[in-house]
Amino acid sequence: MIYQLKLPELTLKCLTDVVYLQMCFLRYASSRTALDQQSCEKYFSRHRRFRGRYQQIAKWLWGKKRLTFLKLLEKFAQGSTEEKRQWSKQMYREVIEFLQNPVGSITPNINKPTLSWQIAATEFLIKFYDEYLGDSKGAFPKSFFSGSELERFGREKFLSEFEKLNRIKVCPACDDERYSRIDHYLTKIFYPHLSCHPYNLVPICNTCNSDNKGEKNLLGSKSGNLRKLENIFLPYRGDGFQTDTYLKISLEQGLRKPIIIGLKVHPGKDLLERVEVYQYIFNIPDRWQKSIQTIDELVYRQIKQNIQSHVDGNSLKRGNLNIFGVRDLLDGILCNLFDNQGLVQWHFPMTWHLVTLINREIEPAVHSSTPINLENYELLKDIADWLIQDTIPHPVHERRDLAQKLCNVVLNRE
Numbered sequence: 001m002i003y004q005l006k007l008p009e010l011t012l013k014c015l016t017d018v019v020y021l022q023m024c025f026l027r028y029a030s031s032r033t034a035l036d037q038q039s040c041e042k043y044f045s046r047h048r049r050f051r052g053r054y055q056q057i058a059k060w061l062w063g064k065k066r067l068t069f070l071k072l073l074e075k076f077a078q079g080s081t082e083e084k085r086q087w088s089k090q091m092y093r094e095v096i097e098f099l100q101n102p103v104g105s106i107t108p109n110i111n112k113p114t115l116s117w118q119i120a121a122t123e124f125l126i127k128f129y130d131e132y133l134g135d136s137k138g139a140f141p142k143s144f145f146s147g148s149e150l151e152r153f154g155r156e157k158f159l160s161e162f163e164k165l166n167r168i169k170v171c172p173a174c175d176d177e178r179y180s181r182i183d184h185y186l187t188k189i190f191y192p193h194l195s196c197h198p199y200n201l202v203p204i205c206n207t208c209n210s211d212n213k214g215e216k217n218l219l220g221s222k223s224g225n226l227r228k229l230e231n232i233f234l235p236y237r238g239d240g241f242q243t244d245t246y247l248k249i250s251l252e253q254g255l256r257k258p259i260i261i262g263l264k265v266h267p268g269k270d271l272l273e274r275v276e277v278y279q280y281i282f283n284i285p286d287r288w289q290k291s292i293q294t295i296d297e298l299v300y301r302q303i304k305q306n307i308q309s310h311v312d313g314n315s316l317k318r319g320n321l322n323i324f325g326v327r328d329l330l331d332g333i334l335c336n337l338f339d340n341q342g343l344v345q346w347h348f349p350m351t352w353h354l355v356t357l358i359n360r361e362i363e364p365a366v367h368s369s370t371p372i373n374l375e376n377y378e379l380l381k382d383i384a385d386w387l388i389q390d391t392i393p394h395p396v397h398e399r400r401d402l403a404q405k406l407c408n409v410v411l412n413r414e
């Protein structure tokens with residue numbers, strides 16, 4: 001993710017309850033071949049976590065509307081006892097490890113033989129997401145939760161809690177559109193046991209979800225070996241790449257034809273693989289290059305508006321803005337872009353585009369030992385036009401001219 005995301009406490013609590021419940025259903029069905037409400041109730045009653053609600057949980061599964069859930073779990077129960085036990089045990093272990101300490105590997109379902117009982121269990125797990133988080137009206141039954149205070153938790157609550165805690169309005173994966181989908185960061189096809197996992201669900205936009213990520217496996221690699229969790233960016237864990245990378249942009253083709261070179265990692269940070277995976281999954285920053293003309297226009301518009309409002313606000317001082325004043329104005333826009341990253345579309349690439357412009361056009365002019373010749377500075381020339389000035393004065397040179405004059409007084413007399 002570009003931005004650091006925080007996991008709301010309520011989401012963590014509720015979805016932790018849901019994944020424990022899912023795992024317990026699997027373990028119950030791996031302990032026998034015939035399922036019935038009474039034995040299910042008894043199985044759940046042995047776990048302290050389900051105290052006071054095991055009857056409702058069993059009642060839920062045998063409810064008329066849950067026939068598909070029950071059929072799938074019954075199909076899973078038909079697998080060989082030892083195999084399904086091992087299988088669900090591994091899933092349970094990975095679910096817990098991903099809750100506590102997300103390092104090492106997580107085994108995708110695809111690497112295993114696709115036996116019918118496994119397919120049924122996969123569908124069973126994913127169905128919880130589809131019914132209660134995928135649909136805007138869905139919400140988990142109250143009996144799923146260990147706390148008594150909660151009325152409903154579903155897609156709407158997930159998103160409203162996320163919004164309350166995170167200062168993010170745009171998709172945290174692409175910085176472009178508004179987020180609208182609850183995405184399985186590790187895709188549910190490969191990792192069904194994480195389909196309702198609190199650390200695996202993140203709101204992103206439709207384009208990222210469907211057109212770019214699709215069914216790509218974040219942990220898969222070209223070599224065939226699985227990546228470890230510590231080698232990819234994880235939502236809610238650590239910083240996003242906003243903190244430790246910058247966007248390198250080239251202006252070699254012209255000031256108004258920026259070319260994105262790529263995301264570069266700050267010195268001393270070991271993030272290269274994470275950035276590569278990110279680029280492969282979401283096509284970022286390649287997608288920004290496709291919109292670079294618009295991004296460039298947005299940056300220029302901000303510069304122009306700021307310069308013009310300076311002119312309007314200082315009508316008496318018109319013609320007086322020097323290179324240091326110009327730099328201050330642009331620095332102000334830069335800080336504003338940075339502060340609004342995550343809130344307004346494309347503010348991450350816009351920030352680095354402006355940094356590139358300042359480094360290319362403003363800094364050399366500020367540090368120039370000769371007066372500014374606008375012919376050499378395309379952006380400064382535009383700025384002078386917007387300021388209705390013929391030139392951008394450089395006070396150091398004015399001072400130097402004065403000093404030279406004073407020296408000349410003495411020199412000419414001798």
Ligand SMILES: [Zn+2]
Nearest residue numbers: 171174205208
């Ligand atoms: Zn997106």
